[in-house]
Amino acid sequence: MASDWQPDFEQLVDEHQSMVFSLALRMTGDRGLAEEIAQDVFMELDGHIAKIESQQHAIFWLRRVTISRSTDALRRRRVRGIDLWVEMDDNHATPVEVQSTPLGSRLESLLSTLPEAQRAALILRYQEDLTPEEIAATLGAPLATVKSQLQRGLKLLRAKAESELKEYIRAV
Amino acid sequence: MQFEQPFEHIDEFERELREGLERRAAPPSLKRKVMERRRHERKRQRSRMIWFERIAALLVVASVAGSVVAGHYAIERRKGEEAKQQVFTALRITNHAFQVMNRQLQERDRNSQ
Numbered sequence: 001m002a003s004d005w006q007p008d009f010e011q012l013v014d015e016h017q018s019m020v021f022s023l024a025l026r027m028t029g030d031r032g033l034a035e036e037i038a039q040d041v042f043m044e045l046d047g048h049i050a051k052i053e054s055q056q057h058a059i060f061w062l063r064r065v066t067i068s069r070s071t072d073a074l075r076r077r078r079v080r081g082i083d084l085w086v087e088m089d090d091n092h093a094t095p096v097e098v099q100s101t102p103l104g105s106r107l108e109s110l111l112s113t114l115p116e117a118q119r120a121a122l123i124l125r126y127q128e129d130l131t132p133e134e135i136a137a138t139l140g141a142p143l144a145t146v147k148s149q150l151q152r153g154l155k156l157l158r159a160k161a162e163s164e165l166k167e168y169i170r171a172v
Numbered sequence: 173m174q175f176e177q178p179f180e181h182i183d184e185f186e187r188e189l190r191e192g193l194e195r196r197a198a199p200p201s202l203k204r205k206v207m208e209r210r211r212h213e214r215k216r217q218r219s220r221m222i223w224f225e226r227i228a229a230l231l232v233v234a235s236v237a238g239s240v241v242a243g244h245y246a247i248e249r250r251k252g253e254e255a256k257q258q259v260f261t262a263l264r265i266t267n268h269a270f271q272v273m274n275r276q277l278q279e280r281d282r283n284s285q
Contacts (some may be wrong), residue, residue, distance in 0.1 A: 009210070010207065013206050017202050018197055021198035021202060022196045035199055035202055038206075041209075043206070043209055046210055075177045099198070103192070104189070105192055107193075108192040111193070113219065129190075154186075157189070161185075
């Protein structure tokens with residue numbers, strides 16, 4: 001029962017830090033910024049914890065706020081005229097995780113070149129395994145828009161991957 | 173080779189994408205930093221609350237003192253008003269007594285003439 005659920009902040013941080021950090025990292029492509037966003041999101045959760053009704057509500061809230069704060073951070077950076085991706089390459093290049101396949105890792109880095117809305121939809125679809133309906137609810141966007149973003153994002157990513165990997169295969 | 177025909181099936185592409193987008197472990201320091209920030213924030217809120225309480229207490233004391241002073245002035249003013257009324261009453265009585273005396277004197281004058 002939702003009313004029986006007592007939110008434990010520390011436990012929520014423990015359970016969902018990887019989700020929040022990964023969402024922020026894939027949205028921004030910057031480890032340092034992603035960690036800052038994750039901290040801010042959890043601080044915001046602390047302020048709203050009385051309104052959180054269940055574990056599912058907490059997860060939904062965290063995904064929604066993380067995507068939103070990441071988008072805000074990217075916008076702020078753009079306004080300040082900082083080229084985030086150049087900065088990422090210079091300072092915060094993320095090491096390839098050992099559990100990822102080489103193609104998976106390359107797809108992950110290619111994802112960062114997609115438009116924000118498509119990136120957010122694809123991250124929620126393939127990292128969080130959400131349905132288009134759940135993504136629409138999380139992003140507060142119409143279902144048709146989300147479906148279109150998923151299709152366009154996937155198509156664009158596939159096209160980028162094909163051209164990039166052909167070059168890679170040629171080089172190998 | 174794995175990269176030669178990677179996109180024959182959309183499912184394969186999506187599977188690779190899903191594998192590429194597995195959740196990353198958060199930095200080990202993240203939880204500690206969040207909990208520290210939370211403690212710091214709580215402390216700041218507490219000290220802010222203490223200041224609010226002090227200001228509220230000061231306002232209560234000031235309003236109590238103000239109302240005591242205002243009450244005292246009201247009492248003094250009322251006493252002044254009462255004294256003024258008493259003086260007026262005394263003057264009216266005196267005036268009345270003078271009028272009576274004046275009438276009696278006039279009557280006596282008339283009788284003596």
